[in-house]
Amino acid sequence: MDKRDSVFVRLPLTCAMFCVVTFALSATIVWAGGAFTWVPLAKDKIHDPEGPAIKILQEPSAGLNMLPLDPSKVGNKVDWLKALAEGSINPLVSIYEDDMEMEVLDLDIMFPKTLEMPMVLFPHKKHTVWLDCENCHDSIFKMKKGGNPVDMYKILNGEFCGKCHGAVAFPLTECLRCHSVARKNASVTHKKRK
Amino acid sequence: MCDPVVVKKRLPNPCNKVFSVFLFFALVLPVFIASPAYSEHGDIIINNYSDREGMRPVIFSHWFHRIRFRCRVCHTEVGFIMEAGGNKITMDKIIKGEYCGACHNGDIAWGVQNCDVCHSAIRGTKTGVRGSHRTKGPGKW
Numbered sequence: 001m002d003k004r005d006s007v008f009v010r011l012p013l014t015c016a017m018f019c020v021v022t023f024a025l026s027a028t029i030v031w032a033g034g035a036f037t038w039v040p041l042a043k044d045k046i047h048d049p050e051g052p053a054i055k056i057l058q059e060p061s062a063g064l065n066m067l068p069l070d071p072s073k074v075g076n077k078v079d080w081l082k083a084l085a086e087g088s089i090n091p092l093v094s095i096y097e098d099d100m101e102m103e104v105l106d107l108d109i110m111f112p113k114t115l116e117m118p119m120v121l122f123p124h125k126k127h128t129v130w131l132d133c134e135n136c137h138d139s140i141f142k143m144k145k146g147g148n149p150v151d152m153y154k155i156l157n158g159e160f161c162g163k164c165h166g167a168v169a170f171p172l173t174e175c176l177r178c179h180s181v182a183r184k185n186a187s188v189t190h191k192k193r194k
Numbered sequence: 195m196c197d198p199v200v201v202k203k204r205l206p207n208p209c210n211k212v213f214s215v216f217l218f219f220a221l222v223l224p225v226f227i228a229s230p231a232y233s234e235h236g237d238i239i240i241n242n243y244s245d246r247e248g249m250r251p252v253i254f255s256h257w258f259h260r261i262r263f264r265c266r267v268c269h270t271e272v273g274f275i276m277e278a279g280g281n282k283i284t285m286d287k288i289i290k291g292e293y294c295g296a297c298h299n300g301d302i303a304w305g306v307q308n309c310d311v312c313h314s315a316i317r318g319t320k321t322g323v324r325g326s327h328r329t330k331g332p333g334k335w
Contacts, residue, residue, distance in 0.1 A: 045316075047314055048314060051250060052310045092263050
């Protein structure tokens with residue numbers, strides 16, 4: 001029998017490997033868990049960990065963990081529209097006028113020029129609970145259906161929808177939240193090409 | 195160690211294919227899953243003048259303020275344009291009640307004497323939106 005087969009070689013080796021695997025698995029769990037929580041201010045690479053503010057400022061985990069979780073845990077990991085709709089937050093509409101209300105507009109706009117991707121549905125309603133008409137019209141978008149030269153390149157560059165999405169609102173990696181309307185004839189065109 | 199006799203033994207063996215694949219994933223998976231530590235989505239650093247004037251740059255966090263105010267309050271009423279660093283804010287203007295000073299006046303929120311609470315960034319941090327995927331990707335992205 002080969003010396004390497006002896007239990008004195010196999011047993012410690014097995015133990016060592018068991019340790020490595022257990023360590024790696026628990027590290028996975030801890031790190032993956034970390035990805036679903038908020039980075040502490042002292043470690044976020046912008047707050048000065050030595051500055052006096054670090055002890056005063058509210059930690060994102062303390063401010064945000066009571067709010068509904070974003071379905072894909074991106075951005076602030078908060079579903080801001082749900083938070084507003086279910087009343088877990090009630091941000092002020094005005095600091096100058098009492099009982100002012102948002103001018104909510106229920107108008108969906110379709111952007112059809114999306115090549116192979118599903119079409120983009122822009123919901124005014126979900127935007128006007130947060131924003132004024134003039135936050136978008138006409139500084140970001142002309143008030144005319146099809147009147148803006150929007151394309152994905154410009155959006156990724158921070159223009160049009162990309163002004164907010166990617167910076168403050170949910171990030172651009174969530175393609176299907178914008179590209180939400182399947183093209184009815186999509187499969188037909190595919191068949192034709194074959 | 196990798197001769198077939200060893201592989202047949204009951205204890206796990208590093209030469210066993212299934213086991214080594216498992217080991218590989220156990221070691222490599224965390225690297226993919228772990229997201230690197232980044233500041234909160236929508237945090238804005240304002241550093242047009244601070245560094246030069248010997249102050250820490252300013253951090254404005256959207257998450258903290260949007261719990262309390264709709265976007266319109268700041269981007270319509272107070273009149274911040276939507277561009278990091280684009281408003282050219284100075285302390286004179288804040289003390290006069292413009293920009294941050296519309297609220298940080300001891301009335302709606304604590305006053306301007308709390309220098310360090312606003313001026314809280316690591317020195318030398320550049321103006322921009324932080325914490326978004328934009329700063330992780332290629333180019334401006």
